[in-house]
Amino acid sequence: MAQFIKIFEENPNEKEIDKVVKVLKAGGLIIYPTDTVYGIGCDITNNKAMEKVAQIKGVKLNKANFSFICYDLSNLSDYVKQIDTPTYKILKRYLPGPYTFVLPGNNNLPKSFKNKSTVGIRIPNNNIVRDIVKKLGNPIVSTSIYDEDDLIEYTTDPELIYEKWGNIVDIVIDGGYGDNTPSTVIDLSDGEITILREGKGSIEDFNIS
Template identity: 65%
Template sequence: MLIKLYEENPNQREIEKVLEVLRSGGIIIYPTDTVYGIGCDITNARAVEKVAQYKNVKIEKSNMSFICSDLSHLSDYAKPISNSIFKLLKRNLPGPFTFILEANSNVPKYFKGKKKTVGIRVPDNNIIREIVRQLGNPILSTSIHDEDEVLEYTTDPELIHEKFENFADLVIDGGFGDNIPSTVIDCTSDIPEITRQGKGELEE
């Protein structure tokens, strides 16, 4: 299923369709402020497993992150952070950044393994944030990669739908995506460290 949503004013009826897919354990492909993402409700183990198989990784070894609608979800999944780290997040989110934080015990066990961290994303994209807000918990997030060596990320939602219609239950057309991924910042020590420079300049 391919549905069109506009960032300025996402249609509630269409959002309901997306929520229905997520709640029934489906996989969706959605726009962010960087590349298109593929994901599911993080509380649905079977759906998470399916995404991990697509990425050809074990869940606990994967670098998938959680998309939150705002910073109020932070304490649900991350251990308490210092004031300076909180200010850093507040200054840069919503935005094209993934912040790696120490995970707390609420993070579903299948994500953790030996890994004690969680990646948090609050994209500057109203479509996916509104979906997460109405769902009530984060969506798993991992980028769509392309086999094309020139173009690492597919940006056209219609081509994405053509390519993934047998895998994803629903593709959201939110217009052309970007082909630069998010910047990743490791905040697990006192001094935040950029581990992948992608889109966006971090305001420190």
């Protein structure tokens, strides 16, 4: 069974964060809190781990729409083509927050993403996952454990998440109750603003007609 680790969002315990990072570096899978739904993820530099996540989600890795969780905007230039000032201003204004922004990918994307022209970037407003990413030194690949057919409790209550997923992943982090509304997904990859999914993040400011 997975380790079940309690971490408080207000002041994440460094020892517990180190435990999680060690597992990620060894190719392990973790379930962690965000500012929306709980997510399942791994180190984006570990292809085998990403294949496991894809398998769990029932998709082929090269077809998977995983997003990257970054600590802050300084990670962007590693994986995203140079973006214009208006796009950067949008990112700066809304992140950290409950949004996934689709941006044009560059040639440094991990090999599993080489066939993709875009990448989804998440910077959740949640200290636990951001501290993990900061300590790891690179983003983690992320997909929600959100399931349309599931009972809501199974995706929001960490103990029930552990009960259901504990045999599949290496660590389940209890960061308190999660949300059951996913992030708002906004495509900024071609200079236009396109809402791909309306979720927790408000779209009122984006002047979409």
